[in-house]
Amino acid sequence: MTMTVPDERGYFGRFGGRFVPETLMPALEELDAAYAQAKQDDRFREELQYYLAHYVGRPSPLYFARGLSEFLGGARVYLKREDLNHTGAHKINNTMGQVLLARRMGKRRIIAETGAGQHGVATATVAAMFGLECAIYMGEEDIRRQSLNVFRMRLLGAQVVPVTSGSKTLKDAMNEAMRDWVTNIATTYYLVGSVAGPHPYPVIVRDFQRVIGEEARRQIQEQAGRLPDYVIACVGGGSNAMGMFHPFLDDEEVVLIGVEAAGHGLDTPLHAATLSCGRPGVLHGSLSYLLQDDDGQVAPVHSISAGLDYPGVGPEHSHLMEAGRARYVAATDREALDAFKILCRTEGIIPALESAHALAEAVRLAPQLSRESIILVNLSGRGDKDVHTVAKEMGVSLDE
Amino acid sequence: MNKIEKRLREVLARGEKGLIAYITAGDPDLATTVELAVAMGEAGADVLELGVPFSDPVADGPAIQAASQRALAGGVTVRGIIRAVEQIRRRSDIPLVLMTYYNPVYQYGPGRFAADAARAGANGLIVPDLPPEESGPLLEAAGDNQIDLIPLVTPNTPARRLPVITGRARGFIYCVSVTGVTGERESIMTDLAAMTDGVRSVTPLPVAVGFGISRPAQAAAVARHCDAVVVGSALVNTVAQKAGTPGLIKAVCEQVRELKEALTAREVQGVAAL
Numbered sequence: 001m002t003m004t005v006p007d008e009r010g011y012f013g014r015f016g017g018r019f020v021p022e023t024l025m026p027a028l029e030e031l032d033a034a035y036a037q038a039k040q041d042d043r044f045r046e047e048l049q050y051y052l053a054h055y056v057g058r059p060s061p062l063y064f065a066r067g068l069s070e071f072l073g074g075a076r077v078y079l080k081r082e083d084l085n086h087t088g089a090h091k092i093n094n095t096m097g098q099v100l101l102a103r104r105m106g107k108r109r110i111i112a113e114t115g116a117g118q119h120g121v122a123t124a125t126v127a128a129m130f131g132l133e134c135a136i137y138m139g140e141e142d143i144r145r146q147s148l149n150v151f152r153m154r155l156l157g158a159q160v161v162p163v164t165s166g167s168k169t170l171k172d173a174m175n176e177a178m179r180d181w182v183t184n185i186a187t188t189y190y191l192v193g194s195v196a197g198p199h200p201y202p203v204i205v206r207d208f209q210r211v212i213g214e215e216a217r218r219q220i221q222e223q224a225g226r227l228p229d230y231v232i233a234c235v236g237g238g239s240n241a242m243g244m245f246h247p248f249l250d251d252e253e254v255v256l257i258g259v260e261a262a263g264h265g266l267d268t269p270l271h272a273a274t275l276s277c278g279r280p281g282v283l284h285g286s287l288s289y290l291l292q293d294d295d296g297q298v299a300p301v302h303s304i305s306a307g308l309d310y311p312g313v314g315p316e317h318s319h320l321m322e323a324g325r326a327r328y329v330a331a332t333d334r335e336a337l338d339a340f341k342i343l344c345r346t347e348g349i350i351p352a353l354e355s356a357h358a359l360a361e362a363v364r365l366a367p368q369l370s371r372e373s374i375i376l377v378n379l380s381g382r383g384d385k386d387v388h389t390v391a392k393e394m395g396v397s398l399d400e
Numbered sequence: 401m402n403k404i405e406k407r408l409r410e411v412l413a414r415g416e417k418g419l420i421a422y423i424t425a426g427d428p429d430l431a432t433t434v435e436l437a438v439a440m441g442e443a444g445a446d447v448l449e450l451g452v453p454f455s456d457p458v459a460d461g462p463a464i465q466a467a468s469q470r471a472l473a474g475g476v477t478v479r480g481i482i483r484a485v486e487q488i489r490r491r492s493d494i495p496l497v498l499m500t501y502y503n504p505v506y507q508y509g510p511g512r513f514a515a516d517a518a519r520a521g522a523n524g525l526i527v528p529d530l531p532p533e534e535s536g537p538l539l540e541a542a543g544d545n546q547i548d549l550i551p552l553v554t555p556n557t558p559a560r561r562l563p564v565i566t567g568r569a570r571g572f573i574y575c576v577s578v579t580g581v582t583g584e585r586e587s588i589m590t591d592l593a594a595m596t597d598g599v600r601s602v603t604p605l606p607v608a609v610g611f612g613i614s615r616p617a618q619a620a621a622v623a624r625h626c627d628a629v630v631v632g633s634a635l636v637n638t639v640a641q642k643a644g645t646p647g648l649i650k651a652v653c654e655q656v657r658e659l660k661e662a663l664t665a666r667e668v669q670g671v672a673a674l
Binding site: 017018019023026027179183185280282283297 | 454455456457458459461462465469472477478501502503504505506507508528529530531533534551552553554556557558561565576578579580581
């Protein structure tokens with residue numbers, strides 16, 4: 001299977017490309033050249049390695065979830081503990097890589113979009129560490145449901161810019177970040193948080209997140225003596241899933257499962273399951289699956305998890321689905337909440353609601369498998385940020 | 401030579417500069433859009449640019465974003481807009497350009513979109529998120545249907561990209577006056593002369609400048625460096641303010657007339673462009 005994509009125009013099969021205003025084209029070419037050079041530079045790789053080890057805390061553990069596995073009564077479930085990274089999610093793998101790239105390019109101002117706030121926090125964190133100016137675009141609706149992360153970003157010195165256009169969520173934050181970039185192109189580095197956006201972002205973000213899968217592949221062989229049967233990760237834009245899947249692509253016996261947000265159910269309009277229910281379209285600079293109406297207007301989406309509440313998906317996921325290499329399923333808000341609670345009780349780990357969607361698929365799958373089977377779940381983030389949302393769902397008030 | 405370029409050359413031959421006036425289709429409704437388009441042509445607009453709204457217009461500032469959302473909330477569709485173009489064309493011979501983003505075109509099908517738009521009477525297309533590297537299918541369809549795909553050049557476009565962008569262009573070249581999104585601005589800092597000179601060195605097509613231009617004096621100043629000026633957000637704001645009142649069409653036309661007057665004044669005639 002030919003997985004050494006994309007081509008030089010940024011196409012993964014028929015997906016990807018560079019659908020952006022002309023102002024951004026020279027900047028994307030500049031970024032492409034700078035990244036190609038950085039990738040070949042030992043000093044860049046060593047610098048990134050240093051910060052990943054000593055600042056982020058890598059490698060992150062691979063943990064055999066004995067309590068969860070016994071509770072589910074079937075396959076053995078292993079968790080890749082990205083929740084234990086500095087700032088509590090996988091997002092910092094990418095922001096650390098890209099901030100080093102921005103510094104090489106001489107950019108002094110960093111902008112980013114954020115949904116749940118995890119990418120915003122991870123961006124604000126590296127910007128603070130390197131003394132760079134930082135603005136984070138965040139939908140008003142997300143600001144409301146993720147107030148803890150908003151405060152964290154402000155503590156870290158970032159300006160959080162509320163986005164009031166459109167659905168006031170992640171896609172609108174990305175629109176606004178692109179408008180800022182178009183306006184401040186000379187001084188500003190746009191630090192995209194997922195494997196979405198125009199070429200070369202889907203490649204850059206994938207490459208910086210690959211460390212998840214590279215470590216996990218080595219760790220599972222050390223601990224279990226073999227590769228897993230299933231690898232499961234949640235998919236919004238799809239960066240944690242792509243980082244986890246990519247090193248397993250050539251291991252054809254390993255089944256890769258991406259879990260999208262089914263919200264209130266795929267038979268309702270209130271979901272964010274792009275690959276399950278969408279069709280190809282162009283949003284945020286690339287051609288990929290998209291939730292949209294007949295006229296090509298982007299559809300409003302819903303998920304209990306702000307990080308999955310996105311109508312698009314990275315182009316390489318569209319490619320992996322059409323090539324038949326990865327399978328994409330969806331978990332409802334309810335299933336994610338149930339999995340969230342199960343992990344709290346069986347393992348003493350509070351997962352992010354995003355990651356709880358991946359867990360929900362493991363909860364469904366594990367009991368159907370034998371004890372010899374191995375499921376590897378990417379626990380992409382921790383759930384402290386979601387405690388308010390979960391309390392509300394459980395009918396508990398945390399306010400005085 | 402197609403209708404758009406022909407019209408702009410006629411305007412230049414009279415010693416004037418062209419006015420390209422933008423409104424968003426379906427804001428406040430398509431019936432009003434048709435009336436506005438016809439009246440704006442009579443008031444002095446040389447080319448009409450009709451926005452086909454998209455839910456996520458990344459190249460647009462607040463005024464056109466809001467107009468797009470109003471139009472979409474009112475239920476406007478691509479098919480409805482093409483029918484409106486037909487109605488405009490029955491009553492006016494103003495050259496008509498559709499401005500939209502690529503996804504509505506992609507969903508409609510680039511071939512069918514170009515064919516239906518041309519058949520209805522549209523003369524040009526502007527798709528700001530479709531750089532030359534991605535424009536192959538639409539460019540081919542546009543060529544087959546005698547509809548001009550008008551490209552954008554920005555202040556940061558390097559010289560080496562100019563031939564790629566303008567090589568297969570028709571109608572005119574749209575120079576974006578600022579690195580930024582659409583919307584009214586107090587002043588325009590870009591060295592317009594350098595940009596338009598660069599464009600003229602690679603193409604004989606007329607050169608228009610847009611983004612940020614709202615007032616007649618501003619239009620006149622910009623016009624010294626180009627063949628036509630695009631005004632959008634300022635007109636869209638007037639539509640928003642006057643929507644639902646009997647004075648809507650009169651107010652927009654008054655603005656068009658003032659802009660066109662400024663582009664006919666002696667000061668802008670100095671730089672004979674073509």
